[in-house]
Amino acid sequence: MLLQTTIAGSLPKPGWLAEPKKLWAPWLLEGDLLEEGKRDAMRLLLADQEAAGIDIVTDGEQTRRHFVTTFIESLKGVDFEHRRTVRIRNRYDADVPVVVGPVGRGKPVFVEDLRFLRGQTKRPIKLSLPGPMTMVDTLYDNHYRNREKLAREFAAILNQEASELERAGADVIQFDEPAFNVYMDEVAAWGIAALEAAAAGLKCKTAVHICYGYGIKANIDWKKTLGSEWRQYESTFPLLARSKIAQVSLECASSHVPLELLALLKGKDVLVGAIDVANDTVEKPEQVAATIRSAMRFVPPERLYPCTNCGMVPLAREVALGKLKALAAGAALVRREVGL
Ligand code: ZN
Numbered sequence: 267m268l269l270q271t272t273i274a275g276s277l278p279k280p281g282w283l284a285e286p287k288k289l290w291a292p293w294l295l296e297g298d299l300l301e302e303g304k305r306d307a308m309r310l311l312l313a314d315q316e317a318a319g320i321d322i323v324t325d326g327e328q329t330r331r332h333f334v335t336t337f338i339e340s341l342k343g344v345d346f347e348h349r350r351t352v353r354i355r356n357r358y359d360a361d362v363p364v365v366v367g368p369v370g371r372g373k374p375v376f377v378e379d380l381r382f383l384r385g386q387t388k389r390p391i392k393l394s395l396p397g398p399m400t401m402v403d404t405l406y407d408n409h410y411r412n413r414e415k416l417a418r419e420f421a422a423i424l425n426q427e428a429s430e431l432e433r434a435g436a437d438v439i440q441f442d443e444p445a446f447n448v449y450m451d452e453v454a455a456w457g458i459a460a461l462e463a464a465a466a467g468l469k470c471k472t473a474v475h476i477c478y479g480y481g482i483k484a485n486i487d488w489k490k491t492l493g494s495e496w497r498q499y500e501s502t503f504p505l506l507a508r509s510k511i512a513q514v515s516l517e518c519a520s521s522h523v524p525l526e527l528l529a530l531l532k533g534k535d536v537l538v539g540a541i542d543v544a545n546d547t548v549e550k551p552e553q554v555a556a557t558i559r560s561a562m563r564f565v566p567p568e569r570l571y572p573c574t575n576c577g578m579v580p581l582a583r584e585v586a587l588g589k590l591k592a593l594a595a596g597a598a599l600v601r602r603e604v605g606l
Contacts, residue, residue: 273324279307282295304329320594321390345365352407357485362406377434392559395424447498476517496523499530514535519544519549525561530562538565542574568569
């Protein structure tokens with residue numbers, strides 16, 4: 267089947283697990299109850315995705331407080347008790363972990379979650395990991411003091427984790443690199459190389475997600491400064507087209523990205539963001555279908571995967587659920603129309 271749907275990654279957590287509509291929301295359970303709660307939440311969000319008609323499912327990132335810092339906090343060489351405030355993506359301040367010595371992966375981070383999920387569904391599973399550049403941009407480095415060097419270290423750690431996720435049954439491993447829309451010179455100088463090192467040797471599908479961020483105020487304000495045409499992808503896509511990464515997940519819905527830039531990804535699978543995550547209004551299936559149709563002018567249907575613009579963790583649960591259904595229904599509309 268063509269036009270298979272998937273999501274960027276995260277979904278809102280149940281209100282009994284973490285405070286709703288909040289980034290870095292603290293857990294509301296502890297100890298064994300927390301572990302049990304995370305698994306129950308994964309099952310619940312998996313059932314929501316399947317019922318909505320999402321083809322390539324995720325764990326909804328139910329076991330992470332944050333898509334980057336949860337991974338970083340599991341590593342050796344990182345102090346996450348004495349946090350420092352840094353400016354993330356040149357945009358907003360956050361309290362982040364500090365690199366205090368050589369970094370290393372102590373133990374698998376998401377491998378058990380993936381095994382659990384694999385036992386719950388027959389559908390293909392996509393698992394997200396933070397990309398090396400975005401990791402570097404989400405901490406305070408008091409040891410290497412060199413972004414490229416630290417990114418290379420992280421790439422090696424990510425590669426270990428990704429290889430184990432692949433063995434545990436992941437069908438797609440996605441690296442989230444919102445930093446690729448901000449530090450364009452570094453993307454060309456070492457960002458793509460670090461990303462490829464993170465994905466080296468994987469036989470499952472590999473993806474990179476590049477977006478304009480969650481629907482939080484700092485990101486919405488930043489987007490207002492980007493002018494009438496957002497052309498950040500223009501410098502990144504040709505580099506990605508030449509890379510070994512198989513899929514690119516990007517933002518299209520309600521955005522100012524000129525769609526002709528998608529043509530720069532010739533030969534790659536394109537995960538087209540057809541759901542706006544910065545808006546509480548649930549799209550009509552016809553709106554989703556219109557975004558997919560526009561993208562099909564530049565991406566052949568066999569390479570097009572309707573997706574969300576970004577993660578939906580900051581949204582209300584019923585809004586996110588409505589958006590999942592709209593995504594699947596919109597893709598089904600286009601499939602019927604073109605007889606796929
Ligand atoms: Zn995103």
